[in-house]
Amino acid sequence: MKGDDLMYDVAIIGGGPGGLSAGIYAARANLKTVIVERGLHGGQMQNTLDIENYPGFDNIEGPALSELMYEQALKVGVEWKYGDVSSVQLEGQPKALQLGDGVLQARSIIIASGAKPRPLGVPGEAEFTGRGLSYCATCDGALYKGADVIVVGGGDSAIKEALLLTRYAQTVTVIHRRDALRAAGILRDRAFANSQIKFVWDSVVEKVEGDSRVNGVVIRNVKDNSTQVLSAKGVFIYVGVDPVTNFLQGSGILDQKGYILTDPDMATSIPGVYAAGDVRATSLRQIVSAASDGAAAALHAYEYIENL
Secondary structure, three states, X not given: XXXXXXXXXXXXXXXXXXXXXXXXXXXXXXXXXXXXXOOOOOHHHHHOOOEOOEOOEOOEXXXXXXXXXXXXXXXXXXXXXXXXXXXXXXXXXXXXXXEOOEEEEXXXXXXXXXXXXXXXXXXXXXXXXXXXXXXXXXXXXXHHOOOEEEEEOOOHHHHHHXXXXXXXXXXXXXXXXXOOOOOOHHHHXXXXXXXXXXXXXXXXXXXXXXXXXXXXXXXXXXXXXXXXXXXXXXXXXXXXXXXXXXXXOOOOOEOOOOOEOOOOOOEOOOOOEEEOHHHEOOOOOOHHHHHHHHHHHHHHHHHHHHOO
């Protein structure tokens, strides 16, 4: 697309469930629609082995659900482009996305760029990422057959991945900074009933240690400040996510944490610019809520274009 200006009715940044849902609804409204994605279609769904809470599927693998949504989007006429959005022009008409050495123009934009795993920010984390330290048990769990591994975190993602790791690892030690899990009740029950899962409460990781690969972590008890070393061949981190909004700095539509502020119609403060999914400032970040956001964003983008 070198040097070309490509005009669309709707340009969607991100191809996760929010972006795919937006694309499906926009294309079905006869809008010329493109999704721009820098990675795999489906976003974080691709890193989820078992999805048990998406309506209509009591259990489906994340990559399979990603493929179904992607195929449906293409079937209804959504165009797909791989690329990394480096900057945006959101004000006025037309709006524009900078992709490498090309510009993509659109009458409206839906931002569904999602979120990425939050690092701990401790010594050894960056050094051992990919060498025993991971943010995705679905991706890397099979590498730790018969090993002792550690999961850091106490929310849904952490406990889901801890349960997944028991398929491979000998033991899974969950380190949580509080004295109770934040995960949903059914996940807590499964974890507590699994003899392979152990818990270290009221503790945080201070350092990741190893030689050529991870061999353990230093943890600190937040109540008495005592420290100890736990041996492990693998460390999996699930302490939250951060929005992917680096290309929106200075846009005026972000909150203090970098999430996009919207009204109930998914509209930002800039006319014709909407947001959907995990990138939005919201209390619920699930596949079903992202898909719902995407549908609403697309329908309101349609109304905006009709009134231009």
